[in-house]
Amino acid sequence: MANNPAVLEQQLIAWRHELHMHPETAFEEVETSRFISNLLEAAGLDVHRGIGGTGFVANLKVGTGKRVIGMRADMDALNMTEEGEVPWRSQIPGKMHGCGHDGHMIMLLGAALKLAVQPNFDGTIRFVFQPAEEPGTGAKAMMKDGLLEKFPMEEIYSLHNRPVKPFGTINTTSGPIQASEDNFTITIQGKGGHASAPQNTIDPMIVASQVILGLQTIVSRNVNPQSCAVISCTEIHTDGAHNAIPSKAVITGDTRSYSPEVQDLLEKRMREICMNICQAYGAKCDFLYTRVFDPTINWKDQVKKCVAAGVRAAGAENTFDDFEPSTGSEDFGVFLQQIPGCNMFLGTGENEVMSNNTLLHNPRFDFNDKIIMTGVNYWYELAGICLPKA
């Protein structure tokens, strides 16, 4: 089956539809993990399950080469109700593969099956199937379970489908390719009272307003203009009423950046501004800053290998190494903080105007099956480039 591209493609599409019909969300990818790992085991790979919960690693060793690389796919679906009408739409209420991770798994599975019967490399490939990418906790869970100690890898690669890039294109860049995402919650404790007598209160609404404006000076005055950052306050909640000054205001929001240094700066300056503005008004402040996603920072030498594989699989005219970094986040960045590697975006958009393609995380999204074999071939070529035969 894996010897014949047309037969392999039909089989992969059928399996992709199976996965799409049965989406499972973060750390609940039990059947998904079983389905893929059983197929890999049947193909002769050495499978190790239960790494980071539902995550697993499948090893394929060929020849005598000592070198080892990793190829990673994410497995989780979204908590979202599918509105599309494809025959293979989700059969699980409130869950759907809205980010195309079903397609990611299938392309990597297809490549593993092809590499097992037509090996073009010498060494070991570890196929890493990761849970819980969407909440940004799956890669960390696998690390915590000793992924890199038990299964050392010299480099690791990943890809994500991208409907806003032209069909069949390979898109990557050196350095930052996706942003960090941190969340914050600022609780401002004032003193509530009658709306007619503000002199007896400490109005947390006024303090919160000053804090929000103060935070907006960090990107313009503290972050190096050559760097990039976003601070967005997205919610403000109080316990006030129409005629009552609240006692408490809670501001929440999210920040993005492309380097751990900028992340540190944002956290430090945000804390200082919040604490000092609150103190100036006599209010108390509780500042909570949570790091959710690390930035995804591609390594230069691995980008070159990714591009070389792209040229072989998709053609030089379709391979780009100048991708403008996305402010979206991806927990593959966790791997790249430990070992060299590269993330790549596989273009799947077929409309002339890219924004007319159904976007990721849209309730009508469905992974584009026509790209499957390009993805398989990309992974296949990457194996030969990273682990060449002597």
Ligand SMILES: [Zn+2]
């Ligand atoms: Zn997603």
Ligand SMILES: [Zn+2]
């Ligand atoms: Zn995704």
